[in-house]
Amino acid sequence: MSYATLKIEYRGAAAWVWMNRPELHNAFDETLIAELTSAFTALDLEVAVRAVVLAGVGKSFSAGADLNWMKRQGAAPPESNLSDAQKLATLFRTISICATPTIARVHGAALGGGMGLASACDICVASTAAQFATSEVRLGIIPAAIGPFVVRAIGERQAYRYFQTGERIGAGRAREIGLVHEVAEPDALDAKVQEVLDALLTGGPLAQAAATDLIRAVAHRPVDDALVDDTARRIATLRATSEAQEGLSSFFEKRPAAWVPARV
Structure with missing residues (x-):
């Protein structure tokens, strides 16, 4: 299947899903949401795929919602606005319930929905240059669709702080609070992801x-x-x-x- 906003790369028994909107820092719009949902659903059914790595092309993993899309949906009729929000929530749930192990490879900004993607994946491996944030409150909204997955990752106590402040969270701090499993220097990030993949492939x-x-x-x-x-x-x-x-x-x-x- 071909995608407008994704590149799918097979490396041995792993499928690498690359978000490919680098000019917009892989920000979400309705197309990226639909294609990510479709890709993870399809890959989870491929017997030959033992793990799925989610990554981003360009400077950022994902800067979260495309603000033009967000503004457009906010002005849409209530039924359309709700339907669109439900599709976003379904994306995170789709990733989180994959039977196939999932790894987020975070190399830059993972803001809002980008942090949600990192949280929805089973494992998160981040560059020392990675930055996370639930920055929605600074735009007058809340991290609702990603909320269950971020709270699962960092716990209720940390969520009270970061959901309300929108502060940036560096890779080291993200590991301290449970969001990130492994941190590597930028030029060693793929090697660290491969190390985790190798460990996964030894399991049934x-x-x-x-x-x-x-x-x-x-x-x-x-x-x-x-x-x-x-x-x-x-x-x-x-x-x-x-x-x-x-x-x-x-x-x-x-x-x-x-x-x-x-x-x-």
């Missing part, structure tokens, strides 16, 4: 999808009898699969599992 695809589902099932829940039973059923189900049998056999036989690419 079925197990990784089940692991993300497990996180969603247990996060912020009391450890009661129902949860204990649920976790027991999950491991019992997984260890009876052919993938688990292959993983255990490869361990005892001291060889890579069948799903591990030869280069890893």
Whole structure:
């Protein structure tokens, strides 16, 4: 499939999705929103794709909403305005529920919706030059569509500060508050992303999808009898699969599992 605002690049078992509006710092409009949603939906169904990397062409990862688009939607009829906002919210949810592992490669500004993309991905690897912000309040709006994913990433306490101040957050601070997993110098960013990809490719695809589902099932829940039973059923189900049998056999036989690419 061809896209007007994206470039899709396959590197081994990973698909790299490049936002390609560099002249506008990869700011969102209705086309980019629709194409990102479509691309992540399609790639999540490709069995050969073991991980998806989201990146940006040009100086910025994503500067968030295209303000001309935002102003245009604010002046639209209420039904159109709401429909457009729902499409934006659906984009973040689509990325967040991918069974395929997702990595945000952040090299510059990740503002507003750009920070939302970084939060929606499973893993965030950032350049030391990266800058994040939930700057919406400075425009008289709120980080609503991205809110659930940013709060999940940085926690409620930090959100109270940054949602209200709109302050810029450097890469080091972003790692401290839980948004970023790894920080690398700009010229080492791709090598750090590849390091994470190599680690991901050693895991079983079925197990990784089940692991993300497990996180969603247990996060912020009391450890009661129902949860204990649920976790027991999950491991019992997984260890009876052919993938688990292959993983255990490869361990005892001291060889890579069948799903591990030869280069890893």
